[in-house]
Amino acid sequence: MIEVEDLSKHYGRTRAVDGLTFTAPSGRVTGFLGPNGAGKSTTMRMILGLDRPTGGRAAIDGLRYRDLPDPLRAVGALLDTDGIPPGMTAAGHLRWVAAAARLPDRRVDEVLGAVGLSGVAGKRVGGFSLGMRQRLGIATALLGDPGTLVLDEPVNGLDPEGVRWVRTLMRSLAAEGRTVLVSSHLMGEMAETADRVVVIGLGRLIADTTVADLVRKGAGGRVRVSGPRPGPLAAVLRDHGCTVETDAGDGTADLLVTGAEAAGVGELAARYGLVLHGLTTERPSxxxxxxELTGADADHVSAPVARTGGKR
Structure with a gap:
């Protein structure tokens, strides 16, 4: 379990992390989300003892990282792969880390196989693609067979097969009872992977909940309903305080209803003898x-591309 309590990091007058508190429980994949500049990487570095907090504490299984008796067996981390010397081979890098952590040499072959790099074990890292370097970084994190994983953008540079592999890996590690804290900018992937999400903006906590609860509470939930008499149905729904829009397409006209749950829409239709062909709840992604939560906290906001009016 990772516990972050009132954690802060200030750089002069800049508050990169500001009184942050959350828990990443064992047996779960916790997505760590926020716009650029939100403080995610700084928080992860403080969890791993690489940056000293201005205030508060971060603990892994009740201990600060520096107090763990055997840190590489307790925690595996992937923050970036820039520190891997390009002249080393994949196997050479892992053997160096294993020797430093007093890990058995057999773990090198095991993790290379686990991440799909056995065939390039003897190749120099400088010739690796970004995706291959990410796989090597994940192999390094797994080397000590740790109970906690801290992964910063682990799918960066991976192809679709690699992204699916990382998703399956993280969920399988959590299913074994391990703690997995992962940051990503790919919201669709986090929706598929994470059990819980911690959302921060400008270094402060915005949400700490399950993915399902966060989506359920988000604005924009509506009911899509179709039937042979959309006009009378729309009138009934409006009379009962609902907002109704028409979504026409493929020769049909569905109604998009806000202000009522699907069960309520169905009961109203039955009360007035209106036949329904379809009734589904559409939740925001x-x-x-x-x-919606972080728009005001982004460190930059894109604007529409201006047109020059000229011909190309």
């Missing part, structure tokens, strides 16, 4: 809710 995790990306929709994320943008």
């Amino acid at each position: 995790l990306e929709d809710v994320f943008m």
